[in-house]
Amino acid sequence: MSDHSPRTSMTNTDKTQYTPLIDFNAYPVKNVLDTLLQDKSTKQNIIYATDAYVDAEPTATEAAPILAQQISGETPTVCIVPRVQKSLDEQTDRTRAKAEVFTPSWMVNQMVNNLDEEWFGRKHVFNTEQEDHSWIPTEGKITFPSTKKHGWHDYVDSRRLEITCGEAPFLVSRYDAATGAILPISQRIGLLDRKLRIVDEHTENDLMWWKWTLRAFQSVYGYEFQGDSLLIARANLLLTFVDHYRNRFGTDPDKKHLKQIANVIVWNLWQMDGLTETIPFRKPPEQKVEFDMLDMLTMLDEPNSQDVPAFVRLYDWRAKTSLSYSQLLKGAEQ
Numbered sequence: 001m002s003d004h005s006p007r008t009s010m011t012n013t014d015k016t017q018y019t020p021l022i023d024f025n026a027y028p029v030k031n032v033l034d035t036l037l038q039d040k041s042t043k044q045n046i047i048y049a050t051d052a053y054v055d056a057e058p059t060a061t062e063a064a065p066i067l068a069q070q071i072s073g074e075t076p077t078v079c080i081v082p083r084v085q086k087s088l089d090e091q092t093d094r095t096r097a098k099a100e101v102f103t104p105s106w107m108v109n110q111m112v113n114n115l116d117e118e119w120f121g122r123k124h125v126f127n128t129e130q131e132d133h134s135w136i137p138t139e140g141k142i143t144f145p146s147t148k149k150h151g152w153h154d155y156v157d158s159r160r161l162e163i164t165c166g167e168a169p170f171l172v173s174r175y176d177a178a179t180g181a182i183l184p185i186s187q188r189i190g191l192l193d194r195k196l197r198i199v200d201e202h203t204e205n206d207l208m209w210w211k212w213t214l215r216a217f218q219s220v221y222g223y224e225f226q227g228d229s230l231l232i233a234r235a236n237l238l239l240t241f242v243d244h245y246r247n248r249f250g251t252d253p254d255k256k257h258l259k260q261i262a263n264v265i266v267w268n269l270w271q272m273d274g275l276t277e278t279i280p281f282r283k284p285p286e287q288k289v290e291f292d293m294l295d296m297l298t299m300l301d302e303p304n305s306q307d308v309p310a311f312v313r314l315y316d317w318r319a320k321t322s323l324s325y326s327q328l329l330k331g332a333e334q
Contacts, residue, residue, distance in 0.1 A: 021082050021175055021182075022235045024072040028242050029235050031255065032262040033068050036234045039271055041279060041312045046227040046271045049280045053078045053228075063281055066227050080228045082167055084180040104178035106133035108169050109189040116194070119155070121145055126194055137186055141201045152202045156216050157318075159331075160191045164274055165222035168233035172240040185247055192220045192237065196244050209248060210257070217241070217264045218317035221328065223272040225280055230271050237265045267315040277325050282310040 024033060037045045045065035053060035057070055057077040070078040083102055103111075109129065116125045125142060127135040144152055162170045169177040172190040176183065185193075195216040203209040217237070224230040241261045245253045253261075273280050313322045316331070323331070 021084075021180065022080070022232055022239075024068075024076070024080070024235075027252070028238060028258055030072060032238065032258050033072060035259065035262040035266055036231060036238065037066055037068060038266050039279075040267055040315075041270065041309055046230055047280060048227045049271065050226045050228060066231060071231075080231060082175070082177070082180070082232055083229075084175070084177060102166055102177040103169055104133075105169070105173055105176040105183065105189065106135070108173065108177075109135055112170065112189055112191060112194070115191075119150070119158070121147075126197070127189065135187075135189070142198060152198050153212075156195050156198055156212055157219055160220045161328075162191070162220075162222040165224050165233055165269065166229050168222055168236055168269065171220050171222060171233075172236050174236050174240055174243070185243055188240075192216060192240065195219065196240070200244070200248065206249075213241070213244070214260065214264065215317075217261060218268065220268060221314070222269045223274065223312075223325075224269070225271070225273055227271060230269060234262075234265050234269050237269065238262060264317070270312050270314065272312050272325065277312075278310045279312060284310040 022029065024030060029036065039046045045067065047063055047065055048060055049062055051062050056079070060066075060070065060078055066078075066080075070076060071080050106129075109127065113123075113126070113129065117123050124138065127137045129135050142152075144150060144155065160171070162168060165171065167177055168190075170190060171192045173183050173188045173193055175181060183189075196213065199209060199212040199216055203212055222233060224233060238258070238261060242253060242258075245251075245257070271280060272278065276284075278284055312325055314325060314328050315321075316323050316328075
């Protein structure tokens with residue numbers, strides 16, 4: 001078995017020869033790009049939340065929305081690429097500015113394996129780690145514990161959250177975030193990757209595959225401060241869906257399925273400042289204990305706080321209702 005977690009780094013020359021890991025002008029990303037740029041909380045586009053692009057595009061300031069025409073089309077003015085395809089200087093700048101560091105796939109695999117060991121009650125469920133940081137996938141159908149609430153449906157439905165998710169390497173592993181090496185489906189090790197393997201193994205017809213694939217996407221969450229990284233994370237989940245659809249059916253998913261998956265992805269991967277649990281650069285309204293008539297008159301002239309929300313709104317796909325981030329965490333604890 002070959003090492004599917006390459007440890008060689010790309011040089012700047014290598015990067016110019018690489019096929020883009022995310023192509024905003026190609027199927028399927030371009031087909032739902034407007035959706036992938038949405039912020040469900042503000043009902044606007046996600047913002048850059050970084051000043052990394054102002055030299056190339058003066059309007060691409062930290063608080064400015066990311067626009068489709070800036071990053072796609074024949075003459076894009078902003079070039080958004082995964083961290084591994086950025087120059088070393090850019091990587092260093094982002095690490096200094098936002099403490100951005102990405103975890104290599106072998107380490108992601110090790111950490112997710114630990115989670116599965118606790119859930120299944122045994123080791124080596126999806127793969128066996130090797131001393132050289134590669135891994136050998138488990139052959140055959142994954143078996144589940146006989147204990148209650150530990151069947152394959154429960155595993156697919158179990159909620160998983162990647163905090164400060166960057167490009168979402170713990171959810172999906174299309175490529176090694178540290179090297180850029182593409183990983184085949186059989187070698188992928190993210191939380192959602194594993195759920196999708198289970199769906200492939202346990203569904204017998206097209207309708208059941210679609211139902212449980214959708215539920216798998218609805219079960220994983222993540223948030224990120226920087227808008228460019230969030231957009232890449234969303235694209236990675238979309239491309240993962242297409243990879244699995246092609247692997248199952250030998251063709252591309254239609255527009256309806258793309259839109260449904262994209263909508264789930266946009267709800268479940270959101271932009272947020274993890275320290276304040278608010279939308280970046282927005283402050284929660286201060287609560288006044290006492291106020292006089294002058295305060296009342298002033299408040300009448302202020303814009304409705306609902307027009308400029310500070311806190312994010314998420315979606316509970318099982319209860320079919322929106323909820324706050326704190327409510328999501330409380331639900332996960334129950």
